[in-house]
Amino acid sequence: MERVETQKVDQKGRPLGRRALETRRRLLDATAELLGKRGVREIRVVEIARKVDTSPATFYQYFKDVEEATLALAEEAAQEMPALAEKLAGAWNSGGGLEIARTLVDAFIRHWDAYHAVLRLRNLAADEGEPRFLQVRRQAMTPILDELARCIRESQEAGLVSPQINAHAASAALAAILERLAAYHTELESLGVTRDDLVETSARILHQTVTGSSGKSV
Amino acid sequence: MERVETQKVDQKGRPLGRRALETRRRLLDATAELLGKRGVREIRVVEIARKVDTSPATFYQYFKDVEEATLALAEEAAQEMPALAEKLAGAWNSGGGLEIARTLVDAFIRHWDAYHAVLRLRNLAADEGEPRFLQVRRQAMTPILDELARCIRESQEAGLVSPQINAHAASAALAAILERLAAYHTELESLGVTRDDLVETSARILHQTVTGSSGKSV
DNA sequence: AGTGCGATCTGACAGACCGTCAGATCCTGT
């Protein structure tokens, strides 16, 4: 999988030089940091600019608005996903299925912890219908979604999972667990649910839904 | 369950008269409508005011800011939840379990469709850590969460569900499915997953997780 | 080292919104 270094350009389409790339990166970092502190509605371009000790005009040289900077950050986060999806490669229906599920859940939570604010915002914008954010999210989730759907269909063909279940809907449901719990887990922990509980429980629901094996007493 | 009509007050704590209540309501309705159109970041108090044909100053008479108006709307939405949670009352482990699950999923999606924009915003603010929104969300979800957790524990005691599963974590995971898919379902439908598929599939995952019965070939 | 020129940054400004308050307007009870 070749990674073509995307050619960054400024608001007028001109490619960026060394100095400009540095500035752009500093702006992005500042944006990411602020996204973690203030609520979405309180993010000010002025503040981002101040943080990197430059003028708002500089920000607008690189991004149309805060949203566009966020999009860039979301794209960066999305690049991590393929690696994460590879964890699904193994055979779910052999003995290692549950372990695969655990690994996936754990990795997913880690990923969300690393990009919490950005991913939250990505999902908000996507939910609001912003096409570019819809696309980034889809691009990020597709590897996992497809792989889950494939496994489920396999199990269905083997008669392990009810044909009444729609593989796509099911994989979306499982992804929903991953996303939501990864976003929530801190709150849940403050309510007495261990992170380990979360991983173990989610992994079992995943495993059960994908393979149909209930593992009652294990 | 008595419903004490909460005493509405203006920004200075004074109770509202007839005219004021009407104005407040019109402001809330306008806010709700705009929340559905613009993105969160684009909501302007001026615009809400204009829509109600009044001045921004009037808005501030009733709400500290847009967020507070949203909170009021979220509280209204939350009042629907207890009725919805009652759908869980039946016995999951008897034959009707799957049907209960279907009803729940369907009702939940309906609820989200009715308050989409407000609930999305409620969750955003809650995710961002706003205490008042965290509380509204918790208040709204608790009935369902508790009931699910109770059922799961029952199934565990009956040896139908693995003791490795944490009932609270599991109910949170199931709630995650409900919330996320209710929010997503329009997008999923545009991707070829029927609403019925969604309901049936989610219901089956719920049912399976709560009762441990896999219903393979049904 | 010095110079020229494109690359990069920023001061300054017009336009829009926020949030507040004093005073205007409206309504109700008598």
Add this chain to the structure above:
DNA sequence: ACAGGATCTGACGGTCTGTCAGATCGCACT
């Protein structure tokens, strides 16, 4: 019809946005 409280709003200082023209910077070349 009128007093007095309830409700609304004009008007304003402060902050932010988004845009340009002009200032500054630093590399390429001699």
